[in-house]
Amino acid sequence: MINDEIRAKEVRLVGAEGEQIGIKPIREALQMAIDLNLDLVNVAPQAKPPVCRIMDYGKFRYETQKKEKEARKNQKIVDLKEVWFRANIEEHDYQTKFRNVIKFLGEGDKVKCSVRFRGREITHASIGQKILERVKSEVEELAVVERQPKLEGRSMIMILAPKPQ
Numbered sequence: 001m002i003n004d005e006i007r008a009k010e011v012r013l014v015g016a017e018g019e020q021i022g023i024k025p026i027r028e029a030l031q032m033a034i035d036l037n038l039d040l041v042n043v044a045p046q047a048k049p050p051v052c053r054i055m056d057y058g059k060f061r062y063e064t065q066k067k068e069k070e071a072r073k074n075q076k077i078v079d080l081k082e083v084w085f086r087a088n089i090e091e092h093d094y095q096t097k098f099r100n101v102i103k104f105l106g107e108g109d110k111v112k113c114s115v116r117f118r119g120r121e122i123t124h125a126s127i128g129q130k131i132l133e134r135v136k137s138e139v140e141e142l143a144v145v146e147r148q149p150k151l152e153g154r155s156m157i158m159i160l161a162p163k164p165q
Helices: 026-035 057-074 091-106 119-138
Strands: 010-014 020-025 039-044 051-055 080-086 110-116 143-152 155-162
Touching: 010 026, 010 039, 020 026, 026 039, 026 051, 039 057, 051 057, 080 091, 080 119, 091 110, 091 119, 091 155, 110 119, 119 143, 119 155
Parallel strands: 010 051, 080 110
Antiparallel strands: 010 020, 039 051, 110 155, 143 155
């Protein structure tokens, strides 16, 4: 809340330079802000009495938005990429899909490795377990296993996350 939106009778006032002015009636505090050509901003409304500060509110909002934008620019968004394997996959197909796993981990993304079982392949879930164990052993220097291979419905799923540098 700023200026006329503040409804308290008395406020603890902090000056433009951060100095403590003391407890003042709201009208006097508002007049001091107007005299300095600044705004009266309620910074702690739940305090008794509420704490208000004399500041340039537009400049304050601009600086906080700039800091938030900078923080968003510096953060890395981690995506979850999915690579499907089949229970009876051939070696060349496995190598192609494994290269994709390596590429995704290199880009800093998590990888969900899935083995999909069709028809009666589900009775041989150990084959899918072997495929995922092979992937896990071949990427152990690049990634950590976030979720161990587990059968969910007709798919066996394992999640890999890149190792922190």
